[in-house]
Amino acid sequence: MKVAILLGSVRMGRQTHKAAYYLKERLTNRTIETDLIDLAEDPLPVLKERVGHHPDPPENVMDISERLHEADALLLVTPEYHGSVSGVLKNAIDYFWSEFQKKPIGVVAASAGGFGGINASTHLQQIILGVGAYPMPLNLLVPRIHQAFDDSFEPQNEHIIKSTKNFLDEFLWFADALHQKKTEDQEYEEEVA
Numbered sequence: 001m002k003v004a005i006l007l008g009s010v011r012m013g014r015q016t017h018k019a020a021y022y023l024k025e026r027l028t029n030r031t032i033e034t035d036l037i038d039l040a041e042d043p044l045p046v047l048k049e050r051v052g053h054h055p056d057p058p059e060n061v062m063d064i065s066e067r068l069h070e071a072d073a074l075l076l077v078t079p080e081y082h083g084s085v086s087g088v089l090k091n092a093i094d095y096f097w098s099e100f101q102k103k104p105i106g107v108v109a110a111s112a113g114g115f116g117g118i119n120a121s122t123h124l125q126q127i128i129l130g131v132g133a134y135p136m137p138l139n140l141l142v143p144r145i146h147q148a149f150d151d152s153f154e155p156q157n158e159h160i161i162k163s164t165k166n167f168l169d170e171f172l173w174f175a176d177a178l179h180q181k182k183t184e185d186q187e188y189e190e191e192v193a
């Protein structure tokens with residue numbers, strides 16, 4: 001099982017990356033191979049055309065496509081901007097389609113205030129349906145993100161430790177169930193071929 005985390009916060013002084021790096025650490029701790037795609041490190045320009053339609057895809061597009069393809073399950077991490085997902089995350093998602101097909105996806109949203117990006121999280125679940133993937137019902141919401149982690153991405157309160165653990169337990173159950181079904185289907189197809 002391989003997990004990719006797609007991080008949609010690139011702002012100067014950003015905070016949401018702390019949740020993404022903490023999740024990566026937690027997954028690695030559970031011996032899950034995890035690839036963090038940080039759009040601040042591997043930026044994608046404003047979409048002019050999708051993978052498979054663009055005659056000469058911009059830098060990073062095919063690399064990210066491959067990394068998404070390799071993942072069995074995904075976590076999408078977004079700050080809440082004006083009541084929705086970040087533009088940079090939506091722009092990145094719009095490049096891809098086959099990369100997401102039938103994959104289990106968990107949503108993580110963060111905000112400066114007390115609601116933890118709840119509006120962004122429900123919009124993101126809707127977007128996940130739009131790209132033919134399966135949004136997990138339970139989201140991870142991170143309120144007061146500025147105080148939730150220190151600069152080394154260590155959680156600063158019990159709530160975030162517990163909610164992350166619950167979220168990852170649920171996510172890995174969900175991802176594993178689909179992974180097992182796909183493995184069974186593949187084995188059957190090889191048998192009858």
Ligand SMILES: Cc1cc2nc3c(=O)[nH]c(=O)nc-3n(C[C@H](O)[C@H](O)[C@H](O)COP(=O)(O)O)c2cc1C
Pocket residue numbers: 009010011013014015016017079080081082083084110111112113117145146
């Ligand atoms: C353009 C913009 C719009 C924002 N809109 C909201 C919002 O609608 N609701 C909210 O709770 N926080 C909002 N915030 C504050 C973010 O929650 C805050 O910046 C937080 O640190 C998470 O975003 P970051 O990863 O960019 O730091 C907004 C911030 C920016 C930059």
